[in-house]
Amino acid sequence: MAGSNALLEIKGLHAGIDGNQILKGIDLEIGPGEIHAIMGRNGSGKTTTANVIMGHPEFEVEKGEVILDGEDLLEMEAWERARAGVFLSFQYPQAVPGLQVGNFLRKSVSSIRGEEAAKGSIFREDLSKAMESLDVPRSFLARYVNDGFSGGEKKRFEILQLMLLKPKLAVLDETDSGLDIDGIRTVSEGINAAIRDSDSGALIITHYSRILEHINPDKVHVLMDGIIVSSGGPELATKLEEQGYEWLQQE
Amino acid sequence: MVENKEAREAVGDYKAGWHDPENSTIRFDFGLSEEVVREISSLKNEPAWMTEIRVKAFHHFMERPMPNWGNTSMLEEIDFDKICYYLRSSDATEKNWEDVPEDIRNTFDKLGIPEAEQKWLSGVTAQYESEAVYHSIRGDLEEQGVIFLDMDSGLREYPEIVKKWFCSVVPLTDNKFSALNTAVWSGGSFIYVPKGIKVEMPVQAYFRINAKNMGQFERTLIIADEGSSIHYVEGCTAPTYSTDSLHSAVVELIALPGAHIRYSTVQNWSSNVYNLVTKRGIAHENATIEWVDGNIGSKLTMKYPAVILKGEGSHAEVISVAYSGEGQHQDAGAKIHHLASNTTSKILSKSISKNGGRGSYRGMVTVSPKAENCKLNVVCDALILDESSRSDTYPTMEVSNPTARCEHEASVSKVSDEQLFYLMSRGHSEEEALAMIVNGFFEPFTRELPMEYAVELNQLMALEMEGSIG
Numbered sequence A: 001m002a003g004s005n006a007l008l009e010i011k012g013l014h015a016g017i018d019g020n021q022i023l024k025g026i027d028l029e030i031g032p033g034e035i036h037a038i039m040g041r042n043g044s045g046k047t048t049t050a051n052v053i054m055g056h057p058e059f060e061v062e063k064g065e066v067i068l069d070g071e072d073l074l075e076m077e078a079w080e081r082a083r084a085g086v087f088l089s090f091q092y093p094q095a096v097p098g099l100q101v102g103n104f105l106r107k108s109v110s111s112i113r114g115e116e117a118a119k120g121s122i123f124r125e126d127l128s129k130a131m132e133s134l135d136v137p138r139s140f141l142a143r144y145v146n147d148g149f150s151g152g153e154k155k156r157f158e159i160l161q162l163m164l165l166k167p168k169l170a171v172l173d174e175t176d177s178g179l180d181i182d183g184i185r186t187v188s189e190g191i192n193a194a195i196r197d198s199d200s201g202a203l204i205i206t207h208y209s210r211i212l213e214h215i216n217p218d219k220v221h222v223l224m225d226g227i228i229v230s231s232g233g234p235e236l237a238t239k240l241e242e243q244g245y246e247w248l249q250q251e
Numbered sequence B: 001m002v003e004n005k006e007a008r009e010a011v012g013d014y015k016a017g018w019h020d021p022e023n024s025t026i027r028f029d030f031g032l033s034e035e036v037v038r039e040i041s042s043l044k045n046e047p048a049w050m051t052e053i054r055v056k057a058f059h060h061f062m063e064r065p066m067p068n069w070g071n072t073s074m075l076e077e078i079d080f081d082k083i084c085y086y087l088r089s090s091d092a093t094e095k096n097w098e099d100v101p102e103d104i105r106n107t108f109d110k111l112g113i114p115e116a117e118q119k120w121l122s123g124v125t126a127q128y129e130s131e132a133v134y135h136s137i138r139g140d141l142e143e144q145g146v147i148f149l150d151m152d153s154g155l156r157e158y159p160e161i162v163k164k165w166f167c168s169v170v171p172l173t174d175n176k177f178s179a180l181n182t183a184v185w186s187g188g189s190f191i192y193v194p195k196g197i198k199v200e201m202p203v204q205a206y207f208r209i210n211a212k213n214m215g216q217f218e219r220t221l222i223i224a225d226e227g228s229s230i231h232y233v234e235g236c237t238a239p240t241y242s243t244d245s246l247h248s249a250v251v252e253l254i255a256l257p258g259a260h261i262r263y264s265t266v267q268n269w270s271s272n273v274y275n276l277v278t279k280r281g282i283a284h285e286n287a288t289i290e291w292v293d294g295n296i297g298s299k300l301t302m303k304y305p306a307v308i309l310k311g312e313g314s315h316a317e318v319i320s321v322a323y324s325g326e327g328q329h330q331d332a333g334a335k336i337h338h339l340a341s342n343t344t345s346k347i348l349s350k351s352i353s354k355n356g357g358r359g360s361y362r363g364m365v366t367v368s369p370k371a372e373n374c375k376l377n378v379v380c381d382a383l384i385l386d387e388s389s390r391s392d393t394y395p396t397m398e399v400s401n402p403t404a405r406c407e408h409e410a411s412v413s414k415v416s417d418e419q420l421f422y423l424m425s426r427g428h429s430e431e432e433a434l435a436m437i438v439n440g441f442f443e444p445f446t447r448e449l450p451m452e453y454a455v456e457l458n459q460l461m462a463l464e465m466e467g468s469i470g
Helices: A046-054 A078-084 A101-113 A120-133 A138-142 A151-165 A181-195 A210-215 A234-243 A246-250 B002-011 B034-043 B048-063 B072-076 B102-111 B113-120 B139-143 B151-157 B159-165 B176-184 B417-424 B430-446 B451-465
Strands: A008-017 A020-030 A035-039 A059-068 A086-089 A169-173 A201-206 A219-224 A227-232 B123-128 B131-137 B147-150 B189-193 B203-208 B219-224 B229-237 B245-247 B250-255 B260-268 B273-283 B288-295 B300-303 B306-309 B315-324 B329-338 B344-353 B358-367 B375-384 B390-399 B405-414
Touching: A008 A046, A020 A046, A020 A059, A020 A201, A020 A227, A035 A046, A035 A210, A035 A234, A046 A059, A046 A078, A046 A086, A046 A169, A046 A201, A078 A086, A078 A101, A078 B417, A078 B430, A086 A151, A101 A120, A101 A138, A101 A151, A101 B430, A120 A138, A120 A151, A120 A181, A151 A169, A151 A181, A169 A181, A181 A201, A181 A210, A201 A210, A219 A234, A219 A246, A227 A234, B034 B048, B034 B176, B048 B176, B147 B151, B151 B159, B151 B189, B151 B219, B159 B219, B176 B250, B176 B273, B189 B229, B219 B229, B219 B260, B229 B451, B250 B260, B250 B288, B260 B273, B260 B451, B273 B288, B273 B315, B288 B300, B288 B329, B288 B430, B306 B315, B315 B329, B315 B358, B315 B430, B329 B344, B344 B358, B344 B390, B344 B430, B358 B375, B375 B390, B375 B430, B390 B405, B417 B430, B430 B451
Parallel strands: A035 A201, A035 A219, A086 A169, A169 A201, B123 B203, B189 B219, B203 B229, B219 B250, B229 B260, B245 B273, B250 B273, B260 B288, B273 B300, B273 B306, B288 B315, B300 B329, B306 B329, B315 B344, B329 B358, B344 B375, B358 B390, B375 B405
Antiparallel strands: A008 A020, A008 A059, A219 A227, B123 B131, B147 B189
């Protein structure tokens, strides 16, 4: 794919935290409507990649570029990136006691998609549809953001936000962890509905290939010690599931 | 961030920080003496017994030393000779909005009172300087026999009721500042709810200090007769001045058997005001008293809403929040005395400190030896927004009956970077994210308030959070 057509372009990204270099030169391109997966073991730099794309203030970028739709993300703060169209589904979503889910969703939609989208009937319709498809009860709206949520509820709530915020790029960090098989299917359907047949793209970060069976990524990348050591089609995920990461290390 | 800076400059450091030119009919010279106290009483044409109470209270105030606890160094800074003890800006108490003098009306316009009235109020008494200038009560309340007057009118029109209950909950020798209030009080609300009458809508009063160095000493007395109920809402906001002002109110509540009184306050004094208030209620058999108390501004607040559970089966609740910014100390809490059996109480206290502010919870719960099967629950949470701020807790429980069930929880938390990042990743600036966390922290309090107060408080906290980052 030509660089100018890419939705997300990451070039030579070196980044770390507290002086420790974790990403040692990442190159990645995601086109509109594409879903890519990054797989790798613990400590390979998967979550760092997600945090650096979203703009976590604790991570330092030494060099490289991260471009979304022609805009330089590295120049922006996290909330500006969100408004530019980046979404991160967190591995560990944070609780905010006292902040009601319904209010929070409306405020977030208003911040990111504009006041029009957060208005009464339009918002309510979007919300009902998304909640129904994710099997989330109405009572959810009166609860406090991630406060006392089970692991599965937290992940469903992340995908609910994805569906309402309609980002250009969704980064999903370990969204399958903490979900049972039905949960993975429901959440995968949500991701497919948000990305497939749209101009958006997604980057799925995962340990396991299970979620990928439902999503069927266009490309799979393997991250090892801060660099992408192998890229391929969905078959790469299957191979990793069967054979582990050993064979890649030997190559 | 530029837009926030501009917004801040446009709004000023303090949202309600305007003041109208003083337009006072009678104003005393600064300082206090027995003569001044007698003069206040005589100007108001009070009965002799009230004059005597005032004079006794004045002498007690003079003899009583400053409290030797709390923020003593801030207390020592109060110069009682530089305070004006009585000031009246309008001759008569008005009943119709149109009759209220224009500059005073402008002030209330800025505070949003008329709109508020349409939606929420069943009666308004708004304290401007020392006396209520505007007071209205809905016809149906009058028909029900509910008395809702400013305290001065209450004394004139219902002297026998006032005489019976005045100083019955807070005796004139209670503490230095309540003695001062008793000596020089002016304005405040007087409410009597007859037997069995349930007032559905909250009744509301607004207080503010307008004149520089103006002490405000309002006195409120609420009597809910058997089986009645009332929700009283008091909101305070004051303009900013460079010299210190003293606000020392006394509120007395009497809930007779089976009655229910809820008293809600949101105070937003400017950061030079000393807010030293005595609030106390007595709950008789099966009565309930609830204090919902929010302290946002002031230099030093010392306030511990109290309930004496005198009758069997009575219940007390105190929900309070305090916000302390730069140079501010909120020393707030609650006091509950279980004197009778099967009484229950709940205290929820939440404090936020920022920019070197200090929040203290000071609470006392006692259970007397004869009070069987009492239940008490105390929760205090503090949220500290930066390293320079401070929170402390001084809880006291004196339980003299072994059948009591006591629960106490306390927590201190900080806003985590991960929490902020999570909210920012949803398109909210750092200030907005912080305001969401702060308003969430206060939510158990805010949800108890009438809607417009809740909205106002959320906006106020969002304003406070601007510029607090970095």
